[in-house]
Amino acid sequence: MNFSEATFGAGNLDFSRAKFGSGKVDFSKANFRDGNVTFFLANFGDGEVDFYGATFGDGNVDFSDATFGDGNVDFLGTTFGDGNVNFFAATFGDGNVNFTEANFGAGNLDFYAANFGDGNVNFDLVTLCDGSVIFTEAKLATLYFNPTTIGACRIEAEDLSIKNRAVFEFPLSAEALTFLSLQGASFDGPLRLSGNIGTIPDLRATRSTHQVDLSALKVNLRRVWQWRSWPPKLSPVAEDPTDGAKSGRLKEIAETNRDHHAALRFSADENRARRWRETSWLGSVLDMAFSVCSDYGQNILRPLAALLIFTVVFTLLYKAMKTPVSADVGSMWEEALLLSVSNSVPFLPQSSILRTDAIDVLYCGTPSLAVYAIMIAQGVFSFIFLFLVGLGLRNRFRL
Secondary structure, eight states, X not given: OBOTTOBOOSSOEEOXXXXXXXXXXXXXXXXXXXXOEEXXXXXXXXXXXXXXTOBOOSSOEEOTXXXXXXXXXXXXXXXXXXXXXXXXXXXXOSSOEEOTXXXXXXXXXXXXXXXXXXXXXXXETOEEOSSEEEOTTXXXXXEEEEOSEEOSOEEEXXXXXXXXXXXXXXXXXXXXOOEXXXXXXXXXXXXXXXXXXXXXXXXXXXXXXXXXXXXXEEEOOOEEOOOSOSSOOSSOEESSTTHHHHHHHHHHHHHHTTOHHHHHHHHHHHHHHHTTTTSOHHHHHHHHHHHHHHTTTTOSHHHXXXXXXXXXXXXXXXXXXXXXXXXXXXXXXXXXXXXHHHHHSTTSTTHHHHHHHHHHHHHTTOOXXXXXXHHHHHHHHHHHHHHHHHHHHHHHSOO
C-alpha cells in the first residue's frame, strides 16, 4: 500500500484497526499536518513498514496496540511534532526497528509494555526534547540508544527486558537529562552506558548476565544549598534522597567488573549524596574535608600542595618563636626551614638529627611548651597529608 509523499489535510487522521495486508506499507516522506494521527490496533502484516522522512504535525501520533509483522519498520529521519508519540503495548515482529535521525518534539515517546522481536531497535542520532521517553516493561532483543541531542527529558525504563546487547551512549547535551531509571531491568547480554548525563542513573535491582561497562559514564550529582537548617549544612545537599543508594549501586557494578577508577568516581558521589542526609553532622564535616583535601583519594596534587604550604607556614612560626639573639638572620631561616621539613617527613633517617640541631640553634635546646604544641600540630597535619598522598598513589597505580 503506497502513501509515499502523500500530503494529508489539517485535522485528525484515523487508521484505527486498519489491516494493511502482507505487502509493503509505504508512508515515506508523507506530510501529516497538525492533526492527531491514529494507528490504534492497526495490523501492518509481514511486509516492510516505511515512514522514512515523514513529517508529523503537533498532534498526537498513536500506534498503541498496533501489530507489525516480520518486516523492517523504518522511521529513518522522521520528524514528529510536539504531540505525544505512543507505541503503548505495540507488537513488533523480527525485523529491525529503525528511528535513526528521527526528530521528536516536546511530547512523550511511549513504548510502555511494547514487545519487540529479534531485530535491532535503533535510536542512533535522534533528537529528543523535554518529554519523557518510556520503555517501562518493554521487551527487546537488541537496543542501540545513541541520541545526538537531549533536552531536559526523563528516561523511564523500569523492568525493561533486553535479551542481547544494550547500548546507551549519551552526548554532551545529556547534562540536561533530569531522570534516568533502569530499576529492575533485566539484561541477558552486555550493557554499556557512556557519556555525560545530568543525573544519577538508577540501576538498583537490575540483573545482568554479562559485563556492565560504565567506564566512560560521567554523572552529575544535583545538589542544592539548605540555608535554613540546624545544625547548619556547610556544603550543598543532594536534591534526591535516593542518590546515595543509586551511586552505591553504580559503585558495586564497577567493582564487580574490576573497573577501579569508575568505582572511585561513583564512591565519591555516594559519599557526597549521603553527606548531611544519612551521615552525622560531624561525619559530614570530616567527609567534606576528605573531599576538599584529596577528592576522596582521587587527587594527589591537593594533599601534596597542602603539605608544602603547611611546611612554609610552620617555618614562619618556628622563626617567629626563636629565642637566641646571637645567630644571624640567615641562619635562623635555614634552621626554621630544616625544623619544619624534618617534622613534615619524620620517617626519613636524617629527620631526627636535623630536628635536634635546629632546636639547639633556634631555642638553645630548650623549646617552650608552645613550640612543642606547634611541633605536635605539624606532625598531625603532616601525617594526614602524607596519608592522603599515599592513598592517591595507591588508587592511581592500583592493578
